[in-house]
Amino acid sequence: MFIKEIIIKEIKENITTSKFLFLAGGVIVLFMLNAMVSLSDYQERLENYQSIRRAEQKAQKEQCEQFSNVVFHKLRVVKRPSAESFITHAKADKLPNGVKMDFFEISNPQYFKPLDIYSKSFISLDWTNILFYLISFLCLSLSYNALSGEKINRTLQLVLSNQVPRASVITGKFTGLFTLIMIPILIGMIIHIIIYQLSPEIAIEKTRPFIALFFTGMLLFVALNLLTGLLISSLTKQPMVSLSLCLIVWLVFAVVIPGTGWLWSKQMVEIQSVHSIKVRIARKSQELLKMNQYSLKSKSSWKGKAPTEGLLKRIHYKQKEQEIMNRLWHRRIQKQFQQTDHAIEFAKISPYAVFRFFGETISDNGYSGHKHFYHQVQNFHSTYKDFLRNRDQKYEDSYHKFWNESWMAPHWMSSKPINYEALPKFTYERPNFSETLRKAKGNILYLLLWCMVLFAGTFIAFVRYDVR
Amino acid sequence: MRHFKTILTHEFQNQIKSFKFTLVLAITLMVTVFCVYIQVQDFADRKEQYNQQIERKQDMLQRARVFSEFGIPIVIKPNPLSIFAKGYEEKLGNEITISWRNLPEFSRFDFMRKSKDTVGSNEKNPYLNIFTEFDVTRIVIIILSILTVFVAAPAISGERENKTLQLLYTNPVGRVEFFLAKYLGNLITLSIPLVFVFVSAAAMVALQPFIQVEPDFFLRVLLMMIGCLLFISVFTLLALIISTATSSSSRSLTYGLLVWMLLVFVYPNALQYTVEKNMEIPSLSRLEKKKSELYDAFAQAKDKFYQNHPLNKDRSYTIHKGGQFFTTFIGVTQKYVFKHKRKELKALLPELFEMQNKLMRAVDRYRSKLTQRQKLVDQLSLPLPNHLLEQTGTKLANTNRYARDIDIRNQARRFRGQVLDYIRSKDGFGYKFFTQTEPIHMTNDMEDYPDKYFQLSYYRKDYPRLDLQDRPKFTYKEPFQFPVEIFFLIGLNLLLIVLGSHLFSGSKVI
Known part of the structure; x- marks a missing residue:
């Protein structure tokens, strides 16, 4: 009842205000700019990625002339840039984008890109930031006086003196403002998608499900901002006070x-x-050395012959030392x-931060993308190691011993070539839609919960409001 | 100006009694205490890491057995003022190794170092880069400025809305007088949370037992506070100008917030973004190529030396040609080998220094290109009050690029000269570069050495260490950079006062 009228009134009242026109225009322009900038940016990053891949393939092929060279070859593994970075860039430029690895270890994450x-x-x-800063601001600036403005103008008394249910007032105002704000967002997004559609480099059909998922979260985010404004507006009598409170809420939740x-x-x-880890490695290494006392006579004639007892002890010691090193460095990265x-969990107290990390999960960019990449690298490393170990079993000239001393160990490894094509290749697989949905589900539910609480709060506050 | 004091007092009392002032004070204090407390804890961690670095430095110095191993790491102490303005404090590294081998550069640009920086070798968690740094200046730039708009924007429009402005003009009050009194009243009100911010932050820093503040710490903090006050004054004036031009307080607040958003978020970010997207980062590959060329040239010079002065393998038991620069033997060797190595060092050391100079010049050129982008951003941000405040803060805290990068490297370069002179004065590029066995005690055959010489061989830990008590000591002299940006801020304030008074004089009463 009366909902339709309230919705239309709300839209009509706001659509011609300079505040709305200015911000809505800004939003559309920013969406367009984002489409153009992110396209060229993606192409640039893709070129950088492909050139590294090509250089790496060439380097690895050269090493394939000898099996032992492949074992010691430092393979550069780089994360493919995200095609959905227009959703959120997530400060990906400031994060490492690859690792180096050989048979024995994975290096700490590294930057294979120009770093300023x-x-x-x-x-x-990007989309997340446009929504995070501009749309949230627009929502609050439109909703702060939706109720308190009417209270001060006494128009609320007039409305409620007719038989308009309070629920209809709240729902109508919310729907009206929501529809209004969605106009520039939808226009901006459609323009963006059209620009992407026209670009041959981007497979937009692969991106569509992720856009749809982001859209769901975005609807909740817009609703959340509007409901915050409405709740504050229903709790206060003066537009000035409600605007001030909105401002403080925004400051605390979006910035602080x-x-x-x-x-x-x-x-x-x-x-x-780093120092304490190095000290720990050195101490552990000394302990190991005490347990594995060995002596080696450095004569060229013993190289490549059946390993002596002393050498076997050294190999054992070196392998154990490598295990310790890998464990400690890996633990450090896990701690990071x-x-x-x-930090993210703490930040997620704020629904604004939830929305930000929701965008990051969907675009598979920034920290979330890097973490996913690192886990894939770890899996790939095991596959790579197993492959080399299996291949080594087939070589008759090998003593099947792997230890990390490049100046010495190759003498006991095979010097035969290895087929480059047979080597496992790393290809980064971004999480598919269902996996992304599983990851983002919690964020969506959290935003939904916030919306429900805020709506209930707004409703109760408005119902309790004494119109006299 | 008869009513000036009355209006000022009235405005100040009104603001200070208002609920919003209490709110502003509470929020500012809460955020400051929270952020400074955690920054202080973070500082304690950095200090701990610094202490470990110092221990390592001592260890490195004590371990040197010959001058080829001699190197002095310069470790820059964490700066407590970085809690007020972080700048480049943690971005560029804090250790430079001074030796004949290394370039006097932070490890990232020390191209004589074998292993380059990786994330693991950096103490800071790189993934935390996704978050914003919150120092005291930033609290003022983001939080206090928005609260300034919040307090000052309705100051004139509110009076217009309540019709008190009309009432006021029935008295003979000058418009400029009224505007200035309003401005000062608001500024004095807003300076209270600002003083609270600085006093609480300075106290929290200075009272920590693990932080030793320099004698000029409080002077620098005071100057920073003056900079912040001028910054707040700019926002107060902007809010008042908007208030002059609008008829309702909520409208002036909305426009005030839009201006705030434009100045604090939109313009600086859009500028940085546009410049970064349009000016590419110079590729490191050219620098890497230059390094390889220089290394190759040095290797050729070395080969040439060995062609002209072949090493008789039958007569060289302990030494071979290998090694990137100079192979050292530390323990004992034949007199023949020693003479050969000394000749090599004499011939190739100037080549090495020349190569290092060329490499340093190449690094400087690269760095100059790399900094072009930020320089352009800084130039284009010059009229922005937040940029001016940032510059003021980082200059006073010595965390700007000049203090944290250029000046340290210059001091390190000068110190390297002293270190090389010291090595020369100790005959460190003579026999002590390789061993502590004096040439007169060297024999032509290894078998002629008494047993005690072999007991002190390379791998023995008891080989005597160099006496480096009189080595040159590096003391980092922190520069004092007076922030000229303060004058820009004063200029901006004066301009806005004139503009505001003029606009207010011509504005409508109703």
Whole structure:
């Protein structure tokens, strides 16, 4: 009842305001700019990725002349840039994008891209940021006086003196504003998709399900902002007070909490320094050495012959030492992940941060993408090792011993060539739709919960409002 | 100006008694205490890492047995003022190794170093780069500025809305007088949370037992606070100008917030983004290529030397040609080999230094190109009050690029000269580069050495260490850079005062 009228009134009242026109125009222009910039940016990053891949393939092929060379070859493994980075860039430029690996170890994550250490951190242009800063601001600036404005003008008294149910007022106002705000967003998104559709480099059909998923979260995010404004508006009598409160809520939830999560996590998760890890490795290595006393006589004649007892002891020692090194360095990276995860969990107190990381999960970019990549690299490393081990079993000139001393160990490995095509190749697989949905489900539910709580809060506050 | 004091007092009292002032004060204090507390904890971690680095440095110095092993790492102490303005404090590294082999550069640009920086070798968790740094200046730039708009935007429009402005003009009050009194009243009100921010932050920093503040710490903090006050003053004036031009307080607040968003978020980010997307980062590959060329040239010079001065393998028991630069033997060798190595060092050391100079020049050229982007962004941000405040803060905290990068490297370069002179004065490029056995005690045959010489061989830990007590000591002299940006901020304030007064004089009462 009356809902339709309230919706139309709300749209008509706001659509011609300079505030709406200015911000809506800005949103559309930013969406268009984002489409153009992210396209060229993606092409550039793809070229960089492909050139590294080509160089790596060439380098690996050259090593294939001898099996032992492949074992010691430092393979560069790089993450393919995300085609959905227009959803969120997620500061991917500031994060490592690859690793080096050989049979024995995976290096710490590295930057295989030009890195500008002098550049300042900035908010990049992408869908998430447009919504995060501009749309949230637009939502709050339209909704803050939706009820308190009517209270002060006494028009609310007039409306309620007719037999308009309060639920209809709230629903009507919310739907009206929601529809209004969706206009520039939809126009912007459609223009973006058309620009992408026209580009031959992007397979937009693969991206569509992710866009749809992001759209769901975006609807909730817009609703959440509007409901925040409406709740504050229904709790206050003066538009000035409701605007001030909206401002403070925005400041705390959009700026302070998402920006300070890392400060907490640094206190919660301690990461061992590089020096202390090195000291620990050295100490463990000494202990191992004591347990595996050996002596080697450095004569050229013993190289390549059946390993002596002393050499076997050394190999055993070196393999154990490598295991310790791998374990400790791996643990350090896990701690870094843990620290970052804690920071994200803290930031997620704010639904704004939830939306931001939701965008990151969908675009498979930034930290979320990197973590996924690193896990794939670990799996690939096991496959790579198993393959080389199996292949080594087939070589008759090999003593089937692997240890990380490039100046010595190849003498006991096969010097025969290996077929490059047979070597396992790393191809980064971004999480498919169902996997992404599984990851993003929690964020969607969390946003939904916020919306429901805010709607219930707004409804109760408005029902309790004494119109006299 | 008869009513100036009355209006000012009235405005100040009104604001200070208002609920929004309490809210502003509470929010600012809460955010400051929270952020500074955690930054202080973070500082404690950095200090701990620094102490470990110092231990390592001592260990490295004590381990040197010959001058080829001699190197002094310069470790830059964490700066407590970085809690106020972080700048480049943690971005560029804090260790430079000074030796005959290394370039006096942070490890990222020390192209004489074998292993390059990886994430693992950096103490900072790289994944935390996805979050924003929150220092005191940033709190002022983002939070206090928005709260300034929140307090000052309705100051004139509110009076217009309540019709008190009309009432006021029935008295003989000058418009400029009114505007200035309003401005000062608001500024004094807003300076209270600002003073709270700085006093609480300075106290939290200075009272920590693990932080030793320099004597000029409080002076620098005071200057930073003055910079912040000027910054807040700019936003107060902007809010008042908007308030002058609007008829309702909520409208002036909305426009004020739009201007805030434009100045604090949109313009700086759009500028950085546009410049970064349009100016490519210079590729490191050219620098890497230059390095390989220089290394190859050195290898050729070395080959040429060995062709002209072949090493008789039958007479060289302990030494062979290998090694990238100079192979050292530390323990004992035949007199013949020693003479040969000394000749090699004498011939090739100037070549090595020449190569290092060329490499340093190439690095400088690369760095100059790399910094072009940020320089352009800084130039285009010059009229922005937040940029001016950032510059003021980082200059005073010595965390800007000049102090944290250029000046340290210059000091390191000068210190390297002293270290090389010291090595020369100790005959460190003579026999002590290789061994501690004096040439007169060297024999032509290894078998002629007494047994005690072999007991002190390379792998023995008891080989005597060099006495380096009189080595040159590096003391990092922090520069004092007066922030000229303060004058820009003053200029901006004056301009806005004139503009605001003019606009207000011509504005409607109703």
